Amino acid sequence: MPDTLTASKPVAQTTTEHFDVLIVGAGISGVGGAYHLTKQLPGTSFVVLESQQSFGGTWITHRYPGIRSDSDLYTFGYRFKPWKGAPIASAEEILTYMGEVIDENDLARHIRYRHVITSARWSSADNRWTIEGKRTDTGESFHITANFLWMCQGYYRHSEGYTPEWPGMADYKGCVVHPQTWPTDLDYRGKKVIVIGSGATAATVVPAIANDCEHVTLLQRSPTYFIPARNANDLADTLRQLEIDESWIHEIVRRKILHDQAVFTRRSFEEPEKVKDELLAGVRAYLGPDYDIATHFTPNYRPWRQRIAFVPNGDLFQGIRAGKASVVTDEIDRFTEKGLKLKSGRELEADIIITATGFNLNILGDIAFEIDGKPLNFADTVTYRGMMFTGIPNMVWVFGYFRASWTLRADLVADFVCRLLTQMKAKQARKVEVALRPEDKDMKLLPWIDTENFNPGYILRGMHLLPKRGEKREWQHTQDYWNEKKEFPTIDLDDKAFVYA
Structure with a gap:
């Protein structure tokens, strides 16, 4: 920096x-x-x-x-x-x-x-x-x-970020953190962590801390769409191999991306079910056929009614498949001394709760x-x-x-x-x-x-x-x-x- x-x-x-x-x-x-x-x-x-x-x-x-x-x-x-x-x-x-x-x-x-x-x-x-x-x-x-x-x-x-007021928050003995005001001295190594949220911030934090935590749980009220793919642009890489000037590469790649985005946006309105199936197939390719995609990664809205986050190299899903992270789709009933009680009756324990709940x-x-x-x-x-x-x-x-x-x-x-x-x-x-x-x-x-x-x-x-x-x-x-x-x-x-x- x-x-x-x-x-x-x-x-x-x-x-x-x-x-x-x-x-x-x-x-x-x-x-x-x-x-x-x-x-x-x-x-x-x-x-x-x-x-x-x-x-x-x-x-x-x-x-x-x-x-x-x-x-x-x-x-x-x-x-x-x-x-x-x-x-x-x-x-x-x-x-x-x-x-x-x-x-x-x-x-x-x-x-x-x-x-x-x-x-x-x-x-x-x-x-x-x-x-x-x-x-x-x-x-x-x-x-x-x-x-x-x-x-x-x-x-x-x-x-300040947006954190909802849940019952029992004062009872919780652990640490509550919003990503927007992340403490520089927060030590999550070897800790049980819950990340509340389902957007781009949650999808970034979970893989970034998963290897250092005892376990990290992504708790979401409802799923969102993601695009997992390699963090590379083949067209840009090819043009660089051909020693094309960087200003030309920038303009050509920019136009190609914008063209592809325009097509994707149009299709999300004209054929939402096909786009939905394609997005879910991208997630399934990382998590395998036995993972419960329907519960945890299938939103109840058509694509593009909310922002779709790109997951570089599928890092979020790699952490889930490796067992370092897991996803729970449920609603919070209340905070407890040790963590969260969910409306399903399930209880989750955590040393740290991260509220990636928006702006x-x-x-x-x-x-x-x-x-x-x-x-x-x-x-x-x-x-x-x-x-x-x-x-x-x-x-x-x-x-x-x-x-x-x-x-x-x-x-x-x-x-x-x-x-x-x-x-x-x-x-x-x-x-x-x-x-x-x-x-x-x-x-x-x-x-x-x-x-x-x-x-x-x-x-x-x-x-x-x-x-x-x-x-x-x-x-x-x-x-x-x-x-x-x-x-x-x-x-x-x-x-x-x-x-x-």
């Missing part, structure tokens, strides 16, 4: 600074946004404020054993920076990659770490945002004004927003393509994809922001916001996402906090990269949905 603690020097603030653009967050979206600003709009003054001690976002928040991507890095990586490693990468490899982007493009001078934003106030009289917050290293307050806010802080709360949704960074003195309720707005919102001027939010890599949308949104800023300059406009057009006045408003289409728990728990979507495509986050990659570059910035002042 690169040394980033000194990448940006402390800035003594005695007056209010002003920037053309303020980027919130130095994760994969914020670093990408900074790159695009420097390349597409050179001369734009901007600053990136990051609450943590370094860049990386999720990749420094999560420090649990085995932390890795669940998307391939040919598409999770930036389009402008070739990825040269295995498709599924460790957090350390991703941080190294991001550090290279920062160093190669002189972005460090724009990034300020340990800067926590507490409030953001828009003034129509001044046509600018006023940002206030504190530095976590010195306790010093800071005040910054900006013409435009680019929200790249992600969608979950970094300070707490974070809406716009938990920042107190005001528009002309009135507190902003994000849920009262309607989204324009999942990135702008009615009644919120000069702001764009990056919210990536579930069925494709997050960064694909971060790149698309970055292009849009640069186009929009250019349009504002051409119009000599200091303010832009989106508004429903006359033809939209009778449009039905719906929740942020169609739960029949996609329904992860953290979205369902936080749906009431999110903006509304409309029935028309431009008033929703479609989760459809394969059409958005064509639509975004052709968005008509003179459409009546954009109101300039």
Whole structure:
């Protein structure tokens, strides 16, 4: 991991600074946004404020054993920076990659770490945002004004993960750990461990600790789908043998993966039973014909209604077959002194219980927003393509994809922001916001996402906090990269949905 603690020097603030653009967050979206600003709009003054001690976002928040991507890095990586490693990468490899982007493009001078934003106030009289917050290293307050806010802080709360409240938790004598706040001194060697959860985090933690534990049990309420396969890309390996330039390899492999993902996504809607059988066959190939796949690895929903995690080299299933790990599909009745009592009546003992139970949704960074003195309720707005919102001027939010890599949308949104800023300059406009057009006045408003289409728990728990979507495509986050990659570059910035002042 690169040394980033000194990448940006402390800035003594005695007056209010002003920037053309303020980027919130130095994760994969914020670093990408900074790159695009420097390349597409050179001369734009901007600053990136990051609450943590370094860049990386999720990749420094999560420090649990085995932390890795669940998307391939040919598409999770930036389009402008070739990825040269295995498709599924460790957090350390991703941080190294991001550090290279920062160093190669002189972005460090724009990034300020340990800067926590507490409030953001828009003034129509001044046509600018006023940002206030504190530095976590010195306790010093800071005040910054900006013409435009680019929200790249992600969608979950970094300070704490989601752990349900089960009866009897206070009775348990062992240790309860959430992967998002993994203790650096946690010793699980020779211990009995239960991992509660069924998603990508659980599927990562279990094989990472299985060889050191006495035994690890994956306890899930219901199964999820996985794709076990070799952590390699044959096409990339072949092209490297042919000594093809890495930038060409990146683009060719990226396009092939995206093509295959588009086909897979379409088939999950058109022939879900066939896709389901193929996914289960992949698991069966590792666990053998006698394993109870129906109980433990056959979800009750069609593929792609929740994210599907890639399991590199089938490591989760190898641990199960070797007897180092096991799966229990049941519901928790209560915690006991020694472990868990399940609703079936079965009891599981454990020295450590790991709650890989998901995220707490974070809406716009938990920042107190005001528009002309009135507190902003994000849920009262309607989204324009999942990135702008009615009644919120000069702001764009990056919210990536579930069925494709997050960064694909971060790149698309970055292009849009640069186009929009250019349009504002051409119009000599200091303010832009989106508004429903006359033809939209009778449009039905719906929740942020169609739960029949996609329904992860953290979205369902936080749906009431999110903006509304409309029935028309431009008033929703479609989760459809394969059409958005064509639509975004052709968005008509003179459409009546954009109101300039």
